[in-house]
Amino acid sequence: MSTSIENPAAYKTWRDAKLAGYPASANDIRVTIADLAVPTEAERAAILDRCRRCGMAIYESAKPLSGDDARAELRRFAATFGLWDIEDHRSADSDGIVAIEVTDQSSKRGFIPYTNRPLNWHTDGYYNGPHEAIRAMILHCVRPASAGGENALLDPEIVYIRLRDQNPALAAAMTHPEAMTIPESVEEDGRTRPTSIGPVFAFDAGGKLTTRYTARARNVIWRDDDDTRAAVAFIDQLLAKEQEPLIIKYTLAAGEGLISNNVLHTRTGFENAAGAERLLLRGRYAKRITGT
Numbered sequence: 001m002s003t004s005i006e007n008p009a010a011y012k013t014w015r016d017a018k019l020a021g022y023p024a025s026a027n028d029i030r031v032t033i034a035d036l037a038v039p040t041e042a043e044r045a046a047i048l049d050r051c052r053r054c055g056m057a058i059y060e061s062a063k064p065l066s067g068d069d070a071r072a073e074l075r076r077f078a079a080t081f082g083l084w085d086i087e088d089h090r091s092a093d094s095d096g097i098v099a100i101e102v103t104d105q106s107s108k109r110g111f112i113p114y115t116n117r118p119l120n121w122h123t124d125g126y127y128n129g130p131h132e133a134i135r136a137m138i139l140h141c142v143r144p145a146s147a148g149g150e151n152a153l154l155d156p157e158i159v160y161i162r163l164r165d166q167n168p169a170l171a172a173a174m175t176h177p178e179a180m181t182i183p184e185s186v187e188e189d190g191r192t193r194p195t196s197i198g199p200v201f202a203f204d205a206g207g208k209l210t211t212r213y214t215a216r217a218r219n220v221i222w223r224d225d226d227d228t229r230a231a232v233a234f235i236d237q238l239l240a241k242e243q244e245p246l247i248i249k250y251t252l253a254a255g256e257g258l259i260s261n262n263v264l265h266t267r268t269g270f271e272n273a274a275g276a277e278r279l280l281l282r283g284r285y286a287k288r289i290t291g292t
């Protein structure tokens with residue numbers, strides 16, 4: 001996308017190409033990787049093709065990973081896509097990868113990601129200010145739940161398109177620098193995070209979109225403006241009411257993962273089998289996937 005997206009003709013060209021190229025199903029975004037630590041050029045190209053079309057790909061590692069090897073190989077895999085500047089997160093172990101699991105560990109206690117409860121639509125790090133935005137995320141499944149734990153996934157560019165097609169003023173309201181305020185709170189990394197104020201949609205100098213969104217109703221202050229309220233209600237219809245037909249749903253199996261430019265996502269609640277609890281590994285990055 002170029003910054004000329006403000007121009008209606010340029011917007012239409014970009015919009016039409018985006019919708020025409022968007023994958024129809026989870027199967028269309030799955031790519032098998034023989035060895036996660038050293039993806040081949042063809043495997044990399046297949047991942048990048050999906051990431052350009054819909055901001056994400058689901059990879060399947062042909063060789064199962066476990067224990068410390070999984071973390072190191074996951075970091076190497078991410079690095080081959082330019083994802084190496086992993087965020088400093090207090091829930092992370094020393095390598096920056098966060099284990100997403102049901103836990104009583106003090107740094108994670110009380111936060112929904114570390115329970116078996118459902119997670120509503122969001123982008124990762126939505127509570128960060130614009131200067132510390134999360135632009136890419138990798139989520140690797142070591143062990144799935146015995147039931148549930150399904151993700152719904154959607155490229156935020158689709159939401160921008162639906163809003164702008166509905167009414168350009170609604171899309172513009174979501175790019176306002178004070179559109180969404182997250183009040184100060186103690187976040188999952190244990191730090192008192194200051195109030196963060198920023199847009200939902202931000203286009204960088206190269207015209208690439210960064211999105212900051214949460215569907216949570218509490219601890220979010222939307223700009224006091226009719227277009228903002230209408231935009232929030234419209235997005236809720238698309239996502240929570242699932243009126244958006246391009247939402248992809250998928251439950252990651254062991255050895256599979258999602259690599260993405262921090263797309264919008266949910267997680268359903270899940271059940272753990274005793275002794276084989278759901279375990280996902282997550283890395284989050286300030287830069288988007290190179291070449292997308």
Ligand SMILES: [Fe+2]
Pocket residue numbers: 122123124265
């Ligand atoms: Fe998330």
